[in-house]
Amino acid sequence: MSVELTASNASQVAAALLQERRKAGSPAMGMVLTLVVVVSEEGLYDAFKAAKAVAREHPARILCVVRRSGRGASNLDAEVRVGEGNGGGESVILRMSGELVGHADSVVLPLLLPDSPVVVWWPDKPPDDVANDALGRLATRRVTDAAAIERGRQAAIMRQAQLYQPGNTDLSWTRLTPWRALLAAALDQYPAKVTGGSVSAARSNPSADLLAAWLCHRLGVGIERKSSKGPGVTSVRLATPGGDVEISRPDGRLATFSIPNAPPRPVALKRREIPELLAEELRRLDPDDVYADVARSLCLLAGVTPVPRREEAADPNATMPPTPTRKPPRRTLPKKAQASKATKKTTQKTAKKASGSRARSGRS
Amino acid sequence: MTVLPTTAANPLRDPQDRRLPRIAGPCGMVIFGVTGDLARKKLMPAVYDLANRGLLPPGFSLVGYARREWAHEDFAKIVHDAVVEHSRTPFREEVWKQLAAGFRFVPGDFSDDVAFDTLCQTLAELDRERGTGGNHAFYLSIPPKFFSDVVGQLKEHGLAEGTPLSWRRVVIEKPFGHDLQSARELNNVVSEVFPPESVFRIDHYLGKETVQNILALRFANQLWEPVWNANYVDHVQITMAEDIGIGSRAGYYDGIGAARDVIQNHLMQLMALIAMEEPISFDAQSLRIEKQKVLRSVYRPARLDLHTSRGQYAPGWAGGEPVLGYLQEEGIPPDSHTDTFAAIKLEVDTRRWAGVPFYLRTGKRLGRRVTEVAVVFKRAPHLPFAATATEELGQNALVLRIQPDEGVTVRFGGKVPGTAMEIRDVTMDFAYGGAFVESSPEAYERLILDVLLGDPPLFPQHEEVELSWQILDPILEYWAEHGAPDSYESGNWGPQSAVDMLARDGRVWRRP
Helix, strand or coil: CEEEECCCCHHHHHHHHHHHHHHCCCCCCCCCEEEEEEECHHHHHHHHHHHHHHHHHCCEEEEEEEECCCCCCCEEEEEEEECCCCCCCEEEEEEEEHHHHHHHHHHHHHHCCCCCCEEEECCCCCCCCHHHCCCHHHCCEEEECHHHCCCCHHHHHHHHHHCCCCCEEEHHHHCCHHHHHHHHHHHHHCCCCCCEEEEEEECCCHHHHHHHHHHHHHHCCCEEEEEECCCCEEEEEEEECCEEEEEECCCCCEEEEECCCCCCEEEECCCCCHHHHHHHHHHCCCCCHHHHHHHHHHHHHHCCCCCCCCCHHHCCCCCCCCCCCCCCCCCCCCCCCCCCCCCCCCCCCCCCCCHHHHHHHCCC | CCCCCCHHHCCCCCCCCCCCCCCCCCCEEEEECCCCHHHHHHHHHHHHHHHHCCCCCCCCEEEEEECCCCCHHHHHHHHHHHHHHHCCCCCCHHHHHHHHCCEEEEECCCCCHHHHHHHHHHHHHHHHHCCCCCCEEEEECCCHHHHHHHHHHHHHCCCCCCCCCCCEEEEEECCCCCCHHHHHHHHHHHHHHCCHHHEEEECHHHHCHHHHHHHHHHHCCCCCHHHCCCCCEEEEEEEEECCCCCCCCHHHHCCCHHHHHHHHHHHHHHHHHHHCCCCCCCCHHHHHHHHHHHHHCEECCCCHHHHEEEEEEECEEECCEEECCHHHCCCCCCCCCCCCEEEEEEEECCCCCCCCEEEEEEECCCCCCEEEEEEEECCCCCCCCCCCCCCCCCCCEEEEEEECCCEEEEEEEEECCCCCCCEEEEEEEEECCHHHHHCCCCHHHHHHHHHHHCCCCCCCCHHHHHHHHHHHHHHHHHHHHCCCCEEEECCCCCCHHHHHHHHCCCCCCCCC
């Protein structure tokens, strides 16, 4: 079922959502979060499709925000869809033009599901400082994708790392999970002291930069970043006194896993699609402390000073969005939260919540 | 609850890093009885799904052992077909290639010394070629009568003992005996060779997401705990119903029956999870302690004739099809007294549950396939409404739907719109949702991974098995002495005696 509204506003959209639900016999509301997709008209089809696929695992209200030309009269067109293959969820495509383009948050705010997390996803170019973006401020989790940008990907991931605030995350980080899991497994199997290493990947691959930063941060050794033809990350080598631990994946599908004193073994290591990445991202909605550390490490490696981190957004329960009229939160507060073992150098206090261990046991 | 073997040493592991999945260390698995239904429909697909999700270690090896003249390739073909047909995740050639390189097959009898020598060599070869590191799990997907043969052979050939750096584990499936005596014998056979921490008893129900959700629901919320006791709970009904008959399982089923097949393991475990106190943590030992405490405080009603019921399905129409009765099924003796329906009443002798009966029922050829736990609450002590207004108001209930429609239902009274005050039952549903469940792992995936990781909380221990038999044995004995079970029409909800059994307590079964 789909309803189109022209020259509309948020309350009409909300009314249409309610009406469509009633028409469908008010099926159980299983939606667990609101997913706001900020996307261009060209990117809409793919992003919407991916969002619907994700909503099958994480039932969500999907709000696609499409900003059109800022010129002309303010206008909101909305397309409301309920219960068609998006996991019992709902979706609204909001097309905005005119002056409204600058006030998208005023439309989105009344349409957020009550008392549940809000995720904002920018499938293409995000604003520079997502945590201070009007829409980004509504979110518990802000998802960008540095690899989706046509040019200047490396600069993009640098910018994300530098402007990191709790709740930010980038899909180039998500892409690394299988690599990181395998590398951790390699050191489980061959627990030797790593003395150096390298990451080879296609030129301008933000994931490779993050992977190198992660290894450097965790292992405390220099990691060389090499260029290869790709696709994506092609190999990671860790030098140990007994020989190299190496995972290489020349074709983007099947990797070879080798550790000293054992025969090399094939491992499937597929490059994953956007819905899979996004689904992983939505599995945990509290700030990703490890990514925070890696972002900082990336900045330090590049000699860039990261901006101070906000404290308030660190609370995963802080889903009550600020009113749009409120001033942007000050960013110059003394940094307290999110310090980690390796980086608590200066005045930072470790105010880390024990959320890690709690969530782990919840996995049962 | 997750204990990674080498966390301390590995700088790439960080407890904060919750994206990293637990990948089992280097290891392999040997399946005995690899030609069986379970191996084909559940185990092999689960192994593939694990590989597809990247959770198996590189070099993981799967050895099949059976009495067939197969080469390694024939075995790989069998696994391939099983995987293509039954796996949950899409088939991917590169994953298959990785996995298939580790397939070996050893032909032989369970008492064949030469074959076990070959198995020995095969495992040593795998350690060398594939780097399985001497870590092997033996999955006994075979009838219990062969356990002693296989386990004895494993011991004799030195396969059962790990070194300080490697492990050997054995996995066994229900039935864990058919009464207390046989359960003990079975345990003796296995425990002679394997230490208790190396024995993994699979009750696939405990691997189900919805069963694990019971723990989350009870212990992660503030909402239920205050009312989770005899002050508010009237009684609990645990149902596992199947709409199918015994199918081709006549040989196994006859003489075993519903109570032994289902109540002793699945329903008792569900009951323990519902009734237990909060464990101090979610590690295996704490969970086990709490479950054992509950099972130990369970007692049976004195009059088994009044508070238990058993039945046997008779011919009839089930779901629009004419079906045979149990006695008419192929391979069933016409005078069989095997129960295909069993219902029992149990009580838990603790302060929390004093006076709250737990009704457990299971059966074949019932109305529909459903497993659920219903916690039924007492009526409100005082209703400030006219009697006519609340005539249609039932008791509040919290229903945990285990399968097939996974979720939670809360039933409570609501006002019927209109000018008159009239209150009727309404329900509030939480659904895991069809699609949501599609992407959640099969129970066997979870359990096999836990075996390889050596993570035991979801496996019942020997003591629990014995306690369950202790509860059930006298009932089984009583039934054995009292003739044939009541017959019930196929496609219905069991014999009249089950209805009467609750009626005596002034209660009725929910229609699930």
